[in-house]
Amino acid sequence: MTEYGFSFVSxxxxxxxxxxxxxxVLLLGRFLxxxxxxxxxxxxxxxxxxxIGDAWFNFNPRFYIIALIFVIFDVEISFTxxxxxxxxxxxxxxxxxxxxxxxATFIVILLLGFIYVxxxxxxxWLKKFDHDVN
Amino acid sequence: xxxxxxxxxxxxxxxxxxQESAWLIYLIVAIAxxxxxxxxxxxxxxxxxxxxxxxxxxxxxxxxxxxxxxxxLFQFVADGLKLIMKEDLIPNGADRFLFKIAPYFVFxxxxxxxxxxxxxxxxxxxxxxxxxxxxxxxxxxxxVGIILGGWASNSKWSMFxxxxxxxxxVSYEIPLALSILVVVLLSGSLSTxxxxxxxxxxxxxxxxxxxxxxxxxxxxxxxxxxxEGNRTPFDLPEAESELVAGYCTEYSGFRxxxxxxxxxxxxxIMSAIAVICFLGGWxxxxxSVEESTSSWGxxxxxxxxxxxxxxxxxxxxxxxxxxLPRLRLDQMMNLCWKxxxxxxxxxxxxxxxxxxxxxxNSMIGLVLxxxxxxxxxxxxxxxxxRIRFNYMIDRDNYKxxxxxxxxxxxxxxx
Numbered sequence: 001m002t003e004y005g006f007s008f009v010s011x012x013x014x015x016x017x018x019x020x021x022x023x024x025v026l027l028l029g030r031f032l033x034x035x036x037x038x039x040x041x042x043x044x045x046x047x048x049x050x051x052i053g054d055a056w057f058n059f060n061p062r063f064y065i066i067a068l069i070f071v072i073f074d075v076e077i078s079f080t081x082x083x084x085x086x087x088x089x090x091x092x093x094x095x096x097x098x099x100x101x102x103x104a105t106f107i108v109i110l111l112l113g114f115i116y117v118x119x120x121x122x123x124x125w126l127k128k129f130d131h132d133v134n
Numbered sequence: 135x136x137x138x139x140x141x142x143x144x145x146x147x148x149x150x151x152x153q154e155s156a157w158l159i160y161l162i163v164a165i166a167x168x169x170x171x172x173x174x175x176x177x178x179x180x181x182x183x184x185x186x187x188x189x190x191x192x193x194x195x196x197x198x199x200x201x202x203x204x205x206x207l208f209q210f211v212a213d214g215l216k217l218i219m220k221e222d223l224i225p226n227g228a229d230r231f232l233f234k235i236a237p238y239f240v241f242x243x244x245x246x247x248x249x250x251x252x253x254x255x256x257x258x259x260x261x262x263x264x265x266x267x268x269x270x271x272x273x274x275x276x277x278v279g280i281i282l283g284g285w286a287s288n289s290k291w292s293m294f295x296x297x298x299x300x301x302x303x304v305s306y307e308i309p310l311a312l313s314i315l316v317v318v319l320l321s322g323s324l325s326t327x328x329x330x331x332x333x334x335x336x337x338x339x340x341x342x343x344x345x346x347x348x349x350x351x352x353x354x355x356x357x358x359x360x361x362e363g364n365r366t367p368f369d370l371p372e373a374e375s376e377l378v379a380g381y382c383t384e385y386s387g388f389r390x391x392x393x394x395x396x397x398x399x400x401x402x403i404m405s406a407i408a409v410i411c412f413l414g415g416w417x418x419x420x421x422s423v424e425e426s427t428s429s430w431g432x433x434x435x436x437x438x439x440x441x442x443x444x445x446x447x448x449x450x451x452x453x454x455x456x457x458l459p460r461l462r463l464d465q466m467m468n469l470c471w472k473x474x475x476x477x478x479x480x481x482x483x484x485x486x487x488x489x490x491x492x493x494x495n496s497m498i499g500l501v502l503x504x505x506x507x508x509x510x511x512x513x514x515x516x517x518x519x520r521i522r523f524n525y526m527i528d529r530d531n532y533k534x535x536x537x538x539x540x541x542x543x544x545x546x547x548x
Contacts, residue, residue, distance in 0.1 A: 007260035088322035
């Protein structure tokens, strides 16, 4: 088996051990813990009052915008990682200018997108309206 | 543990019923290393919770746990046993399936990181060649678990906590990945051992002191890692005073333990990554990478150096938790998107320029690294001086008000 293969066998083993550990302790606890559930115990906590309605309601779309910006940036960054890895070896081979230009172009394009998002106001958590000028 | 598996295969591989058993040896080594790492993670998480509570007690001028075992050392065992025997409640309106699997995601995301976290030369579960990239991706499993837990509980507090947590962790992942990109640029390697091997044992050979840009990148990493691990001042998802307990409001018993287990084990993970990427890892001064595996003494010395650096960072994180107030949600998002992300872009471009202009191995590169190190050292000295300055004022006031000395010997636990 290669070292490459071994490392991914380890990942699978670690992840399954994590799941197994949680499952085993919960199973063990099943024989130890009491199970005297009642309607009151099973109601959700809402400051001691009877809960009103579900919690599955519409929430603020700014969470969605942040998630969207994150996805775009994260994909771009994961594309940058392989280029960053070979950057120093390219400098050693004497292609410093080319490597620098390539990586800098990529990052500047990313930065332009970032500036666009900023100017558009999508990074402001508290949205400002025309009528509430502070 | 690849070397161990390789060694065992060469010497002890036997065929069972005509079948080659080599794969069995690899599997057994992988399982053994997974068990060791699980043991380490649980022990560390438990002891960290104890140390955290004692430090909190000391900072708040109270005692902290001191009853179970010597100085309350076994408090975490008692807590764990108690919580295993707690009744396991699932709220009425909850999505039962998602509610139950959420802790699995959190725990798998935490333990999965330990595959590539090295402890010393050759002491690593698997030296994966995409190590640091793998760490960034596998920690995303924790977010999935937190969102699932918060959403599936069908409680308003959990919902708010889960959403906030998602927004926070997702946002801070950008500056975190960008500051690690600086390290990847410098080392030219993605594997954790490769990054450490590219550094040196002496402080000015660490990546943190490579240039002012790398120095800033370290702090950007550290702040983002605090936010990723839901540590104060970024513990908004579970802010007790405003959100009850955030995403784990409805969790009880061992399912609740899993979330906090992962949080405390995460303390080790974030500090260890900081040490790997910026603070030289297990490198011993004056010993080259080739020699660092030559004898057990040197390997163990490297292990000790790594442990000391990581635990020092862990204590810093714990102290930060009990000294800083919590940020407001909009402040936190502003800090991430308007300061850390542009800052880390500048760090990347700056480091690239620095690398093109100045060779790491040249004399001028070494001199500049020493200069950056000296500057950082002076900053640290000034910080300690200010702490002492404030302490003196407090001490004099205390003496004036109560007529007693404020001095409390640090060796005596409260």
